[in-house]
Structures are given as structure tokens and as C-alpha cells.
Amino acid sequence: MKDKSIRWGLPILLILIALPAVVQDTFFLRVITEAIMWIGLALAFDVLAGYTGYLNFGHGAFFGLGAYTTAILMMQAHWPFALALPMGGVLAGVGALVAGLPTLRLKGAYFAIATWALSRAVQQLALIMDITGGPDGMRLPSFLNPQFFYYLMLAIVAVTFALLWFLLECSPFGLKLKAIREDDQGAMALGLNPTKLKMQAFILSAVPTGILGGVYAYWITFIDPASTLGDLVSDQALVMVVFGGMGTLVGPVIGALLIFAFKTLFWAYLSDFQLLYLIILGAVIALSVVFIPNGLWGTLRGLRSHKKSEEKKDESLAAKLPQNEGE
């Protein structure tokens, strides 16, 4: 398993590091940078949705929290970006702790509704407060260096992926979360503390999201409550994860790439029909829940392991046959 991940991960990482040298077109580099950001957001969303079984419709609030924290520290407190960015992650983590205390007691649709409502509340706060600039949003000093943002985004998402890989696929933490997803009462009887584990997962999901929000703010140089605290971040991350495959790390990457590619093409050629995009997004999630409940990656993996077990069966049959003839 580990060898395989290095065999796949290392070449991909090397290609991504070399990419800006080949891609001179800034528009294209920008698109890839945003694609990488969405991979990160989908991965972080999946920690809670796929591994722990909690659909967080307030995921976007962590993104906005990170974006606003970074922006406010840079503009009002005149912190350098390098210090303001980590604070975005810290504040998103603190936000998760505060939001998680009441909401993580809820289950299923109730958790989804509660987190959605909380994120609406945060958006309203950003709309009325002075420090956030209200509905006008905030402008950040522009730092026009696409390569810098590309590499920063890549580094953050790569570290997030590696960290999640280690925590969720290699260490006991991932299995413990899955136990809670499957049956929290049963998990409790086995010595697991669901409240604590859920909280850890919530924070683990929030911190990278907040950091990505901070990078986004400095990169785009303009944030407002609609773009960073709206529904779209949560909704899109959800579709990416469900479509790609929940409860895996490869699934969100595939889902994010496909959905984001579709979005970019749609925006480029059919920007007059923005409403249609949301309708299609809704249809994609409905159809994938019905027809590929395990997502693209989960379905692919299921087919492959099915094939393998068929082969195994054939082998064991073949091994038995000559013996039967002998008897």
C-alpha cells in the first residue's frame, strides 16, 4: 500500500512542481491553482463527510473564517502574510471547536441543518460588521506573482494530503473514525470516545480549509461575504466528494478535478447560464447518489476487487479439481 502510494504520488508531485516551467500562460496557471485549491477543500470536507459520516454544510464558513482572519490581520494589524496565514488556520480550528461543541451531538440531517444555519449566521455577521467591511468586502494589497500562489497552494494541499494519508489510512485514527461512522454506540463499547474523536476530525477538517481560505484572499486580493462565506464552497465540496468517492483520499481528488474542469469550461462558454450550472450540480449529486453511491473511485475499486475475488475463486476451484478427479 505504501509503496504504491509513493509510486503514484511522487511522479505526480514532480510533474506538478515542474508545471509552471512549461505552462507560461498565466490564465491556465491560475485555473490549475484553483483546481489544486478545490482538491484541498474536497479532501478536508471528506475527513468529516466520508470518514466520520457527518455532512458539514458549514465547511464554507471555515474557508471564509481563514480568508477574513488573514485579510483583517494584514490590513488592520499590518501583519505580514507569512504570520497572518497560519492564524487563519488557527482561527478556523477554534471556530470548529466552538461550533462542534453543540452541533456534533446531532446526527444526520440535523447536523447538516445546524452547520448550514451556523454558516449563514457567520455570513450575516460578516455583512454587518465594520471590521470585515460589510457587504463591500475587503481589498488586500495585490501581490502579482502567479508562480508564488501556485507553489503555495500546491505545498499546502500536498502537505494536507500527506497528513491525511498518514492519519486516516496508516494510523489507527482513520479506522476509529470509520467505527464511529458505522455505529457510534458500538464504538463506545469498544473504548472509543466518539465526542473526542468527532471533535478531532472536525478540527482536522477545518484547519486546512481555513489556511486555503487565507491563501485565496491574498491571491484573489478581494473577498466579500458572498464569495467566501456563501453556500457555494460547501455545496461544491460536497458534490466533488460524493461524485469522486466518499471515505477515500483519491475520490475527492478525482471528483474535484472533474467538477472543477466542468465548472471552468461551463463558465468559459456558457457564462450567461450561471443558474444552469447549479441545476447541473444538483443533478450530478442526485444521480451519483442513486447510481454510484460509492462515487467514481469507490465504484472502480469495487469492480477491481470483485474481479480479483472472482479470479481467486477460479484459482481455488482449479486447485480443487484435479484432486477430485484423483479420488
Next chain:
Amino acid sequence: MAEPILQVNSVTKCFGGLTAVNNVSFEVQQGEIIGLLGPNGAGKTTLFNVISGFYAPTSGTIIFNGKDISGKPPYTLADRGIGRTFQVVKPFAGLTVLENIIIASFLRYPKRKEAERHAWKILENTGLADRADVSAASLTLAGRKRLEIGKALALEPTFLLLDEVVAGLNPTEADKTVELILELKKQGMTILIVEHIMRVIMNISDRLVVLNFGEKIAEGTAAEVARNPLVIEAYLGEAAA
């Protein structure tokens, strides 16, 4: 007599106006198998849930190894050495049988590799080794009940609560499970078991505690309890007593 491993002291558990368990007391000695009997709705599972920490008792105390554990959460009790199974089995359906046991093994073996090694040992002992890589959802009922026992055993408990681990199995499967329970007893495990199948519970229990409508109506050896008019009344009606 030595200090009992478990003392249930006048435990009462109410749900709103319904008293599910009413002033029940009994003791369990080290190495004993105690059978908990009673008609449907007598409060057996509720009492199990109180002892294993899923419900806090409304009044009364539960002393385990000399310490008051009433109201302590299940994961603390698992750490203290109480393992339990669920009547309505709770497999982690989306995970493999091996992963199910590994999760339980983390309590004593926090490292993944050691937990896996320990899990294989449990799989061998419970006869699930050949099913290790299948998903828990695809197990038969008998397999799921084995898995329940396996998960509880992976906690390396000193005290085991078994809630209807035989009911619903065919006679061959039932015999296998009884064998497993007796083997555990031989190793010195203390067990509290709820079971409806009289053939099983009468044979393996050292002593029985009988509940009816939440109250303890009898306690003693199988022979004593079977003669008790209150027990006969509870099971067969007043006329038979």
C-alpha cells in the same frame, strides 16, 4: 468470601414514568457465569445498559472491582475491563471483519501493527479467521454474533456481558458458541449472560438471577430457580404456579 468483582446495589432505572429496572441487587464473584433470566420486557437489556455505562442508573450504585462505576461512560468502562455484546448486533458493516476486530484491539494495543497481530489471534479463537477479509455486512447472523463476541474479547476484558449471543442460531452454531463460552470460563473469565434458550443458560450458568417487570424475583442455582413458584408464575402464568 472474596470481594465480588461486580456489585449491583439497589439499581433503579426509570424512563419517564416507566420503571424498567426496579431496585435490583446482586453480586457476581470472580470466575462465575451468572445467567440473567426473565420474560420479554423484564428489564434485562436495560440492566445490561446500566452496568456497561450506556445508561446512568436513576438510583443505586454499581461497584466494579471495588470502585463505583455508576454513570461512567462506556468507553471508560471498556478500559476498566468490561466487555459487552449487543443483542441487536452492531457490526461496523462497511468495514472488514479484520478491521472490526482491529478497532477493538486498539484499546490494549494502540499501535496498528500490534493491534492487527492481536486481532488475528482473536479471529483464530472465535473461528472467524477464514472470513477476515470479507465485509462485516456479508456475515450471516451466526457470524455477526461471533464477531460481537470477538470484538468484546479483543478488549481483553476481565468481565464479559453477553446479551443473547446464542438466540437465533441453529443447534450446531449454538453448540459452538456455548463451547466458546465454557472455554472462556475455563480461562477464568467472569461472565454475565442474558439468554432465552433455557437449555443453554441452565447448563452453563453457575447461578441465575431472574427478573420480571423490572424486579428481581429469584436468585440461585438452576435447580433452585426452576422450582421457585414466582419464576414458574412469571413464565407460565398464575394457574401453573
